[in-house]
Amino acid sequence: MAHSTDSGHPLLEGLLVDLTPFDKRFVELEHKWENGPAAFWGDMGDRQFFTRDHLRSRRERNAAERENDSSPAVTFGIQTKDSTPIGLFVVAYIQPAFRTAILGAYIGEPEYWGGGYGTDALLLVVDYAFDWLDLRRLWLVTMSLNARVLRQMDKVGFTMENRQRNATLADGTWYDIVMYGLLRDEWPGRAAMLERLNLWPRAQATKG
């Protein structure tokens, strides 16, 4: 695994994607992504419009909160192996006293959905959160309509811990909000998960 802080250079290297600093390339795409189809799924059915000013002040507010340590978070950009920025991954609300954090992710470019990119990124982030940040519990929420996330949770071994019935409205229909959690003890490590999910580097996969 490579570690670098140069813009666009991978911090965490996966099979299909690399996680990089959330640099200017990602900031420039945020307005498109936050107003595109990914936002509907990421915001549990909400269809809001975000201005560039709103996004800028949100970034500034988040940065200030991080500086005060009131809400530490780590944000990665997700890029493909040819360095195309496709989304973001955040480890947020890190609570040092309890060693817990919430995960949030979206791939802003829908043509990459369902191709394994998100799971590749998730395996990197979970490993990072447990091994580097020394967290002991990760959790996330999504709406029950979000079949890709539900499938991902199942594949990666998260447990559904809570279901709030009819809690969110997406395009006129009520859906449940589901919460998933993963404890460090339950995580076999990224290498074991890659093996379990039968995921291999592209070159090796085509050879085999």
Ligand SMILES: CC(C)(COP(=O)(O)OP(=O)(O)OC[C@H]1O[C@@H](n2cnc3c(N)ncnc32)[C@H](O)[C@@H]1OP(=O)(O)O)[C@@H](O)C(=O)NCCC(=O)NCCS
């Ligand atoms: C959530 C997200 C990051 C997942 O990444 P991804 O690359 O799409 O996910 P993956 O391809 O790794 O895994 C998704 C799984 O769901 C399956 N899937 C895809 N579409 C599906 C559908 N309509 N119904 C059921 N399963 C579906 C995929 O086949 C895959 O399972 P498999 O590996 O067994 O084939 C990405 O879809 C995304 O950004 N979506 C929009 C924003 C969002 O939902 N964010 C999360 C909010 S909690």
